[in-house]
Amino acid sequence: MSGIALARNLTDAGYRVLVLEGRDRVGGRLNSTTTVAPGSHVDLGAMWIHDGIAGRNPLYDLVVSLGLKVSPRQDYGSIATFSYTGQRTNRSSFGRMFSSWYSQLQPALARLKGATPADNRSFGDVYGEWLAANTQFTAADRGQANMMMNTNYQSLLNGNVTQLSVARLGDAKSIPAVDVMLKDGFPALVDALVAKGGLDIRKNTVVTSVQQDGDGVIVATADGTNYTAPYVVMTQTLGTLKAGDIVFDPELPPEKLQAIEEMGFGVLDKALFVFDKPFWDTSVDFLLREMPDWSGRWSIFLNYHKLFGWPILAAIHVADTARELEKLTDEQVIGEGMAVLRQLYPGAPQPVQTAFTRWAAEPLSRGAYSYFAVGNPKNITRTLAQPHGRVLFAGEATSDKPATVLGAYLSGLREAERLRTLLGKPTGTSA
Numbered sequence: 001m002s003g004i005a006l007a008r009n010l011t012d013a014g015y016r017v018l019v020l021e022g023r024d025r026v027g028g029r030l031n032s033t034t035t036v037a038p039g040s041h042v043d044l045g046a047m048w049i050h051d052g053i054a055g056r057n058p059l060y061d062l063v064v065s066l067g068l069k070v071s072p073r074q075d076y077g078s079i080a081t082f083s084y085t086g087q088r089t090n091r092s093s094f095g096r097m098f099s100s101w102y103s104q105l106q107p108a109l110a111r112l113k114g115a116t117p118a119d120n121r122s123f124g125d126v127y128g129e130w131l132a133a134n135t136q137f138t139a140a141d142r143g144q145a146n147m148m149m150n151t152n153y154q155s156l157l158n159g160n161v162t163q164l165s166v167a168r169l170g171d172a173k174s175i176p177a178v179d180v181m182l183k184d185g186f187p188a189l190v191d192a193l194v195a196k197g198g199l200d201i202r203k204n205t206v207v208t209s210v211q212q213d214g215d216g217v218i219v220a221t222a223d224g225t226n227y228t229a230p231y232v233v234m235t236q237t238l239g240t241l242k243a244g245d246i247v248f249d250p251e252l253p254p255e256k257l258q259a260i261e262e263m264g265f266g267v268l269d270k271a272l273f274v275f276d277k278p279f280w281d282t283s284v285d286f287l288l289r290e291m292p293d294w295s296g297r298w299s300i301f302l303n304y305h306k307l308f309g310w311p312i313l314a315a316i317h318v319a320d321t322a323r324e325l326e327k328l329t330d331e332q333v334i335g336e337g338m339a340v341l342r343q344l345y346p347g348a349p350q351p352v353q354t355a356f357t358r359w360a361a362e363p364l365s366r367g368a369y370s371y372f373a374v375g376n377p378k379n380i381t382r383t384l385a386q387p388h389g390r391v392l393f394a395g396e397a398t399s400d401k402p403a404t405v406l407g408a409y410l411s412g413l414r415e416a417e418r419l420r421t422l423l424g425k426p427t428g429t430s431a
């Protein structure tokens with residue numbers, strides 16, 4: 001997203017921009033499938049425009065200006081809840097847990113957040129203490145608490161609860177929020193920006209090293225071709241920066257290397273189960289299952305029928321649980337998922353189609369999106385955004401709104417602006 005936003009902006013202003021894209025498609029973490037159900041565009045990467053409100057979100061406004069259709073708002077309060085073994089949960093017991101959560105845990109988190117920068121504790125530390133202090137909680141209460149913790153924090157932020165910073169809660173994503181989806185999938189946005197024409201994009205071109213001297217930058221690629229330019233903007237993911245997939249010469253400065261190492265980069269995977277017709281409660285947005293532990297394994301199913309009428313359930317897994325599931329075969333994932341769905345809905349049929357993401361295993365992503373880990377200062381994203389000589393940096397993790405498509409988009413515009421200042425008026429051949 002950030003690279004195409006930058007290229008669109010500078011190309012429209014008359015600068016010459018070359019986009020080197022390692023994959024055979026543009027969009028990066030915006031990807032969707034149209035093959036699982038007739039007429040569907042199911043997002044495999046980002047799916048929600050967070051805070052999709054006209055006039056308050058430039059990404060939402062861009063989407064509308066491009067004529068793309070958005071869904072009704074996702075309703076996070078619209079849930080059907082189940083015990084771990086599949087019985088429908090009594091609404092009043094859920095209500096009790098819900099009020100205990102908001103009257104005790106939320107204020108404790110807010111106090112600790114206010115205590116920054118002294119507080120260096122993980123969400124898991126605080127949550128664990130809260131559970132331990134509430135000795136009156138039954139096993140069912142704990143199951144509901146774990147379900148809420150996983151849904152509202154762990155899955156949203158795509159990091160293990162034991163690594164999420166309490167001090168930074170709310171500095172990336174938070175819910176409840178006004179979230180909408182693109183009816184034709186998030187890649188439609190990038191496609192629309194590319195379709196305006198004039199972008200020079202070289203697909204299947206994997207960058208391996210970036211070498212700069214006083215005059216310019218040489219970018220080497222896996223196929224042996226070298227490209228030279230006065231400036232280069234890196235939009236690779238934080239995951240690939242952590243892995244050192246691209247070699248920088250001269251090396252990145254110590255403070256940037258430290259930020260790359262310390263900022264969290266998580267995993268969020270989707271398991272799509274497509275059926276001939278729905279057998280579940282289609283009036284709710286989510287099916288949620290209580291958990292005896294913090295893993296969130298088969299705890300969240302997003303009901304695509306509610307917003308789009310597609311007979312699809314998407315199970316969402318994050319962090320270590322997602323990494324564990326990525327190691328299973330498709331058949332094993334189907335077996336586990338269907339065993340749980342049949343606990344919730346005995347007699348549920350076999351899916352007619354399935355699709356599973358494995359974002360951690362994708363070499364050009366190595367995960368899903370960034371999160372604030374314990375100890376991260378809020379300005380860690382600014383360190384990640386710092387230019388290194390003639391090498392500039394964009395992408396969600398460099399943005400003040402990390403973890404989001406909006407942040408990626410804004411970071412692309414930010415670096416376009418920086419380049420305009422550095423390059424001066426376009427000559428048609430200067431960048």
Ligand SMILES: Cc1cc2nc3c(=O)[nH]c(=O)nc-3n(C[C@H](O)[C@H](O)[C@H](O)COP(=O)(O)OP(=O)(O)OC[C@H]3O[C@@H](n4cnc5c(N)ncnc54)[C@H](O)[C@@H]3O)c2cc1C
Pocket residue numbers: 001002003020021022023026027028029030044045046047048049050205206207208235236237240245246268269270359364365367368369394395396397402403404405406408
């Ligand atoms: C499963 C999932 C769910 C998400 N859900 C949401 C959501 O609901 N809402 C939201 O706002 N955000 C969500 N996000 C986050 C959002 O997708 C990202 O913040 C955003 O798309 C990142 O854009 P980017 O430009 O920073 O990076 P990318 O889109 O990852 O772009 C980086 C590009 O660099 C390319 N690349 C990498 N290495 C090389 C190399 N060596 N050589 C050449 N090219 C290379 C990649 O192929 C890619 O095209 C989600 C992400 C995932 C994965």
